[in-house]
Amino acid sequence: xxxxxxxxxxxxxxxxxxxxxxxxxxxxxxxxxxxxxxxxxxxxxxxxxxxxxxxxxxxxxxxxxxxxxxxxxxxxxxxxxxxxxxxxxxxxxxxxxxxxxxxxxxxxxxxxxxxxxxxxxxxxxxxxxxxxxxxxxxxxxxxxxxxxxxxxxxxxxxxxxxxxxxxxxxxxxxxxxxxxxxxxxxxxxxxxxxxxxxxxxxxxxxxxxxxxxxxxxxxxxxxxxxxxxxxxxxxxxxxxxxxxxxxxxxxxxxxxxxxxxxxxxxxxxxxxxxxxxxxxxxxxxxxxxxxxxxxxxxxxxxxxxxxxxxxxxxxxxxxxxxxxxxxxxxxxxxxxxxxxxxxxxxxxxxxxxxxxxxxxxxxxxxxxxxxxxxxxxxxxxxxxxxxxxxxxxxxxxxxxxxxxxxxxxxxxxxxxxxxxxxxxxxxxxxxxxxxxxxxxxxxxxxxxxxxxxxxxxxxxxxxxxxxxxxxxxxxxxxxxxxx
Numbered sequence: 199x200x201x202x203x204x205x206x207x208x209x210x211x212x213x214x215x216x217x218x219x220x221x222x223x224x225x226x227x228x229x230x231x232x233x234x235x236x237x238x239x240x241x242x243x244x245x246x247x248x249x250x251x252x253x254x255x256x257x258x259x260x261x262x263x264x265x266x267x268x269x270x271x272x273x274x275x276x277x278x279x280x281x282x283x284x285x286x287x288x289x290x291x292x293x294x295x296x297x298x299x300x301x302x303x304x305x306x307x308x309x310x311x312x313x314x315x316x317x318x319x320x321x322x323x324x325x326x327x328x329x330x331x332x333x334x335x336x337x338x339x340x341x342x343x344x345x346x347x348x349x350x351x352x353x354x355x356x357x358x359x360x361x362x363x364x365x366x367x368x369x370x371x372x373x374x375x376x377x378x379x380x381x382x383x384x385x386x387x388x389x390x391x392x393x394x395x396x397x398x399x400x401x402x403x404x405x406x407x408x409x410x411x412x413x414x415x416x417x418x419x420x421x422x423x424x425x426x427x428x429x430x431x432x433x434x435x436x437x438x439x440x441x442x443x444x445x446x447x448x449x450x451x452x453x454x455x456x457x458x459x460x461x462x463x464x465x466x467x468x469x470x471x472x473x474x475x476x477x478x479x480x481x482x483x484x485x486x487x488x489x490x491x492x493x494x495x496x497x498x499x500x501x502x503x504x505x506x507x508x509x510x511x512x513x514x515x516x517x518x519x520x521x522x523x524x525x526x527x528x529x530x531x532x533x534x535x536x537x538x539x540x541x542x543x544x545x546x547x548x549x550x551x552x553x554x555x556x557x558x559x560x561x562x563x564x565x566x567x568x569x570x571x572x573x574x575x576x577x578x579x580x581x582x583x584x585x586x587x588x589x590x591x592x593x594x595x596x597x598x599x600x601x602x603x604x605x606x607x608x609x610x611x612x613x614x615x616x617x618x619x620x621x622x623x624x625x626x627x628x629x630x631x632x633x634x635x636x637x638x639x640x641x642x643x644x645x646x647x648x649x650x651x652x653x654x655x656x657x658x659x660x661x662x663x664x665x666x667x668x669x670x671x672x673x674x675x676x677x678x679x680x681x
Contacts, residue, residue: 203273203288206439211273211290213243218251220293221314221464223375225356226321227254227263227295233276233424233449235319235380239291241471250466251293253309257322257356264297266445274445277435279556285451286438298359303352310363311370316463318363319378320390322356324570325619326381327393331573332649334389336396343397350401357390361398364413365405374412376461380420382491384483384574387417387458414460417479419486421454423551425559450557452547456482481536488530489541490548492575493522496592497552498564499599503609503674508560513553517679523549524681525592533582562615568600569620569647577652584655591661591681598665599674601641604628609673620646633670638663 204210222239224231242248254272256264267274272292278285298306310318324331328340336343346358353359360377367374377394379386394415398406425431427447435446455473459465469475476482494509501512512518526545534541576593583590604624606614618624623644631640642653642662652658669677 202441203270203275203439203443206275206286206288206441208275208286208288208439209244210288211240211244213247213290215290215293217249218243218291218293219249219314220251220253220309220312222250222317222319222466223253223255223309223315224319224321225255225257225359226323226326227256227260227267228321229427229447230420230422230424231321231380232274232289232445232447234420234422234453234455235321236289236291237276237287237453238455238468238471238473239466240287240289242466242468243291246467246470248466251291253294253296254292255296255298255306255309257298257306257359258354261297261300263445264295264300267292267295270443270445274447275435275439275441275443277431277438277446277448278451279448279554280451281555284434284438284556286435288439298354306359307363307366310359311366311372313372315375317376317378317461317465318360319380320356321380323567324381324383325567326356327379327383327389328355328357329389329393330646331383331570332577332646334383334385334392336393337646338396346397347400357393357397361394361401361405361409364398364409365402368405368408373463374409375463376414376416376465378416378418378457380418382420382487382571382574384487384578385417385480386483387415387460387479391415412462414462416458416460417483418458419454419456419479419482421486421490422449422452423554423557423559424449425557426563428558430558450551450554452551481534485534485536485539485541485544487574488533488579489526489544491571492530492579492593492596493525493548494552494564495568495571495575496525496596496599497522498561499568499596499603500669500674500678502561502565502614503599503602503669504678505609505675506561508558509552509564510555510557510559512561513549515675517675519549521592521678521681522552525596529583529590529592530579532588533579565603566617567619568604569618569624569644572597572600572647573649577648580652580658584658591665594658594661595665595669595677595681597662598638598669601638601662601666602669602674604641605633605637620644634667635663638666
């Protein structure tokens, strides 16, 4: 299988894979990581002689991905899809792939204990950090946290695994590594540091002090649209490369990576592959979270309700297209701190990316895990508008769309399959409230999402309620067209 991929009609590794050193251990071998960070490493190896390799680890779920990767000698394909052409590359920077439940936790720790490991990176989605998205702090009643507190040497969560690996390195007199989150959260490095230090302190004060003094948690901003892989995608990859690859992933041609340059044990020369190394990532993160991710979520809920299965379908509707742009420029852009970026051009480029018909990015996929996404994509901007006395109709409409969506029934009366870590709390709020004003009040009362300030703000509650009733009465499509 390996040789077949290397003979495929694609950009193949033009470097000696045996010389790669697995200096980065990555937790969360999902589609986004395969299409983003691993591609940067592959470009560095192919074009700049870098020997930085990856050890890929899945802790919970994704057994098949790891099995497929091993089957192919740790090679997989990435297809960049645009309307006029596809371009494929075979990524060769993975030197090892492990699954905690298949290969055993000790194999994971052996990989993390290698002296040459300089970075542990993460794409575990927002819910993997066991934190409150409203505050950025560890949820001390989180089931995974409580479970790992009882068995700290056999952890199941990503924070638990990192803390145990650091404890073992400290005990063995090994150098620490940097911990780099590549998930969509504002100040993802600070969130990760907060969670890990609070968690470590509950286990061992001296260990927490050592981590605080010796480990860095660089923040990053990652951007590339990577739809979930479908059988159609895999069939098209076969068409392009001539080889079947179950670990393949497809994405848009655009990619961006902004990284806080703060590493304790060295890093690859990512800037040679187009990444930006900066002192402060936050302004870029906010820009991306609010303008890209914020408009994506808006289109996901209101698009799904209107019967649009993909983001590119929403873009065929002039009202959705114009509303997404208005949301970005009129309601999100004024809240940003980023300097020296032409935000009108940025918004235009996002609309163009959303229109790419080859991507087929499902509104349902983007609508997942809304409880984890709303605070940073919409609610922080709403707080800014409340403070500044400005209007936020489209942001409020997004919240109304989310409330309508998590009600669990679409405009045709069909059930909506809701995927969210707070589903029990959301379901309970829906079931225990009457349709209408009471429903809005019940869902806005979820403090983990909305904090205590927004539900107490009469103007916010009344605007969301008004728009929710309008979406219920006239449908999402008509409501969007009126704005």
